[in-house]
Amino acid sequence: MTITAPASAPAGTDTTEVDVIVVGAGITGIYALYRARQAGFSVVALEAGSGVGGTWFWNRYPGARFDSESYTYAYLFSEELFDEWVWEEHFAEQPEIERYLNHVVDRFDLRGLIRCNCTVTNATYDDEHGDWTVETADGTRLRARYLIGATGVLSVPYFPDIPGRESFAGEQHHTGLWPSTPVNFAGKRVAVIGTGSSGVQIVPIVARTAASLTVYQRSANWCTPLNNSPISAEEQADLRANFASIREVLNTSLSGFLHETYDRATFEDTEEERQAYYEQMWNSPGFGKLISHYSDMTIDEQANAAWCAFIEAKIRSIVDDPETADMLVPKDHRFGEKRPPFVTDYFETFNRPNVSLVDLKSTPILRMTESGIETADGLAEFDLVVWATGFDFGTGALARMGIRGRDGLALTDYWRDGPKTFLGIQAAGFPNFFFPGGPHAAAGNNPRYNGDQVDFVLDLLIHARAHGFDTIEVDPAAEADWTAMIDRAARRAPSFGESSYYFGSNIPGKPRKYLLNAAGRPKLLSMIEEIKSSDFKPFQMAPGSDGRNRG
Ligand code: NAP
Numbered sequence: 001m002t003i004t005a006p007a008s009a010p011a012g013t014d015t016t017e018v019d020v021i022v023v024g025a026g027i028t029g030i031y032a033l034y035r036a037r038q039a040g041f042s043v044v045a046l047e048a049g050s051g052v053g054g055t056w057f058w059n060r061y062p063g064a065r066f067d068s069e070s071y072t073y074a075y076l077f078s079e080e081l082f083d084e085w086v087w088e089e090h091f092a093e094q095p096e097i098e099r100y101l102n103h104v105v106d107r108f109d110l111r112g113l114i115r116c117n118c119t120v121t122n123a124t125y126d127d128e129h130g131d132w133t134v135e136t137a138d139g140t141r142l143r144a145r146y147l148i149g150a151t152g153v154l155s156v157p158y159f160p161d162i163p164g165r166e167s168f169a170g171e172q173h174h175t176g177l178w179p180s181t182p183v184n185f186a187g188k189r190v191a192v193i194g195t196g197s198s199g200v201q202i203v204p205i206v207a208r209t210a211a212s213l214t215v216y217q218r219s220a221n222w223c224t225p226l227n228n229s230p231i232s233a234e235e236q237a238d239l240r241a242n243f244a245s246i247r248e249v250l251n252t253s254l255s256g257f258l259h260e261t262y263d264r265a266t267f268e269d270t271e272e273e274r275q276a277y278y279e280q281m282w283n284s285p286g287f288g289k290l291i292s293h294y295s296d297m298t299i300d301e302q303a304n305a306a307w308c309a310f311i312e313a314k315i316r317s318i319v320d321d322p323e324t325a326d327m328l329v330p331k332d333h334r335f336g337e338k339r340p341p342f343v344t345d346y347f348e349t350f351n352r353p354n355v356s357l358v359d360l361k362s363t364p365i366l367r368m369t370e371s372g373i374e375t376a377d378g379l380a381e382f383d384l385v386v387w388a389t390g391f392d393f394g395t396g397a398l399a400r401m402g403i404r405g406r407d408g409l410a411l412t413d414y415w416r417d418g419p420k421t422f423l424g425i426q427a428a429g430f431p432n433f434f435f436p437g438g439p440h441a442a443a444g445n446n447p448r449y450n451g452d453q454v455d456f457v458l459d460l461l462i463h464a465r466a467h468g469f470d471t472i473e474v475d476p477a478a479e480a481d482w483t484a485m486i487d488r489a490a491r492r493a494p495s496f497g498e499s500s501y502y503f504g505s506n507i508p509g510k511p512r513k514y515l516l517n518a519a520g521r522p523k524l525l526s527m528i529e530e531i532k533s534s535d536f537k538p539f540q541m542a543p544g545s546d547g548r549n550r551g
Helices: 027-038 079-084 094-107 197-209 233-241 243-252 271-282 301-318 322-328 446-466 476-492 521-533
Strands: 016-023 043-046 120-126 131-136 141-149 171-174 189-193 212-217 355-359 365-368 372-375 378-381 384-387 471-474 539-542
Touching: 016 027, 016 131, 027 043, 027 094, 027 141, 027 446, 043 141, 079 233, 079 243, 141 446, 189 197, 189 372, 197 212, 197 384, 233 243, 243 521, 271 301, 301 322, 322 355, 446 471, 446 521, 446 539, 471 476
Parallel strands: 016 043, 016 141, 171 384, 189 212, 189 384, 212 355
Antiparallel strands: 120 131, 131 141, 365 372, 372 378, 471 539
């Protein structure tokens, strides 16, 4: 069955047979493609977008940028790649990230293996042959021994069910489905709905040129400064010189970041020392504010409240209008209970005369009309509406791929009460199907975890090939243990609360189940090593009933 796949097979044919189909050409899919090809498997990647990049292809709204340091979020599998790519900023903007991912695809000669504009609609496991048939929206069918769903956790945009949304006559765009043609805000009356990480990134940019900007906020967020800056030539040289040690720190830190942890607890310091440390945190880059903070900040209520009081004072000192400032102070959750957004000039934007804030808790949106948005306060007219209303996190994309495993079992039925996985890479009853970077996969710097999982999946495939096995399926008991561990850890919820979309709580009707990896990266890595040295014991492997094998 090892046939080299043409990446441009005509629509509607069902001729392509490969060892591996990767679905998605984002950061995880590109790496899976690279690893599978490098290991000698025939492989093709199917990508719904017209270009590669996944999240960093679709989320091309102005202001979109990394909020993990560029060089820690990028690939680390090749020191040459690390050396030759010169990141312009500590937190790169979307166009640079998209350029980088295209560079990787070309540099490692992967483009010919990627079919863009190719949306998977069905994927069915064939019990008899132990392989998968994949169908795409244009009717193309492909067969593969192994299916890797690298579809990401934030890839299905969520539009709230607001009556009349389709009747709006102006322009409307979701941040996660941003058009590739420029969107012009100049002189327009613009609404932004949603104030999560995407909303707070786009708001300051829109405000610069729009005639008016109205921000519709349901819940305020604990936003703190990103503190981005250009990477100087000296810093660039340091990064190159320290590649090995950077990789080592990322591989041994709890969640894949460079930021060091801090071993002091909040109230070990005097009030004066504490305020100085808070100031230092406020001025530190990105996730340092979570990771390098006082060790008890996310777990001790009083410690958390003290840091929140500091942020509140900052908000009130930046925002001129006391009523607006008050609306921007979160009242319903602690810092770190939701994924904290990092901002540039966000609070300052509310001092502009063209910007106003609407509190949706007191005046919810009733409907959209042809000309705008109606709340209890009346109709506000707009030329352009931006939906920054988030995603069907974790399971959204996998649930829309029509996946059917052994005996026709639908993944959506199997996961009706929430995902069941082993290590966040496989589900029992779905042999030869892997989903690195999916639910239960990561909690922190995603590409680091997702890369580990891709490596592990390839280790499994190589092991199966070397031993003449055709099917790989996780033992249900191993899956049950891992899933129970995630659920237990979620109940202890040291930091994230159930109000976070990490529990699926932003999607009406979605089961409230923790969707992140709760083990931490060092634990994940040590489990992977243990499994490898046990000859992959938690996995049942068998030769195919048709005797076909890729040996
Ligand atoms: P999000 O964090 O889920 O925020 C969605 C926003 O929409 C929230 O303010 C939410 O309000 C609001 N909303 C949802 N339904 C609504 C409704 N029916 N009516 C009014 N408002 C509604 O989504 P996001 O901002 O796109 O961010 C998602 C994740 O993507 C981030 O947490 C992050 O992991 C990632 N991201 C990363 C970056 C980066 O790395 N630089 C940038 C952007 C996004 P409530 O809070 O009240 O639910």
